[in-house]
Amino acid sequence: xxxxxxxxxxxxxAHEARLAVFRLLVQAGPAGLPAGKLAELTGxxxxxxxxxxxxxxxxxxxxxxxxxxxxxxxxxxETMNAVLAYLTENCCGGNPCTPVxxxxxxxxxxxxxxxxx
Numbered sequence: 001x002x003x004x005x006x007x008x009x010x011x012x013x014a015h016e017a018r019l020a021v022f023r024l025l026v027q028a029g030p031a032g033l034p035a036g037k038l039a040e041l042t043g044x045x046x047x048x049x050x051x052x053x054x055x056x057x058x059x060x061x062x063x064x065x066x067x068x069x070x071x072x073x074x075x076x077x078e079t080m081n082a083v084l085a086y087l088t089e090n091c092c093g094g095n096p097c098t099p100v101x102x103x104x105x106x107x108x109x110x111x112x113x114x115x116x117x
Contacts, residue, residue, distance in 0.1 A: 001082045012059030025075035032074030
């Protein structure tokens with residue numbers, strides 16, 4: 001992903017409602033969730049939810065598909081993973097981090113803060 005795509009993706013989830021929606025879709029997995037269920041879970045009015053979903057789709061963070069009379073939304077894991085890879089590609093002196101391991105910058109002479117697991 002280029003820098004423009006990364007900033008668009010980060011900008012899309014840099015809003016409380018959109019971040020909540022995106023996290024719900026990540027948790028839902030490949031099956032996704034219908035717009036009505038997202039509105040119910042987030043407490044967003046349908047018109048507000050529609051606006052936020054449009055922003056997430058534009059940023060390529062979410063897919064939508066029509067299933068009968070429902071619109072099902074799913075997280076785009078490939079975009080999410082590309083953003084995470086971009087953010088961590090130079091972490092820890094070039095040693096890539098994974099979600100399982102915490103990023104630990106090289107010692108700079110300062111006392112390290114303990115990381116709670």
